[in-house]
Amino acid sequence: MDTTKAMSPVEARIRERHATIHALLAQGHGIREIARELHMGGNTVRPNARATVLERMLSGRRQPRPSQLDPGHHLKDWINATRTSDHPPVSTGSNRQTSPQVQ
Incomplete structure (x- = not known):
């Protein structure tokens, strides 16, 4: 069983760029x-030059933002809190009931 992780194209490009920049830095x-x-721009080269260990370029990427369509979104809680007793609470959509079809 192969335990090595396949490298994504983005990771391969970052690794190649980092190696090239450090080779040129070593040449002075x-x-x-x-x-x-x-x-490349200086703002692209500079972080690669500062990262002595490649993993610093690969980790610490931007954190994914929660989707506005996320069923656990806080808007659902706000809607339920502002509803009166004669309105049913908003569901997450997983157990939605449909009304009978009129013929």
């Missing part, structure tokens, strides 16, 4: 020169 090139040579 500066950030601006590397950016110009690799056709």
Whole structure:
């Protein structure tokens, strides 16, 4: 059984970029020169140059934001709190009942 994780195209591109930038830094090139040579912005080269360990570039990515369509969204709680007793509470949609079809 193969326990190695398949590398995504984005991860492969980050690994290649990091290795290339550090190879050029080791040769004595500066950030601006590397950016110009690799056709990248200095704001792309700089974080790669500062990250001595590649895993710092791969971890700490942006956290996913909760979807507005998430059934546990706080809006459902607010609606239920403001409803009067003659209105049923809002459900998450998983056990929705449909009204009978009129023919």
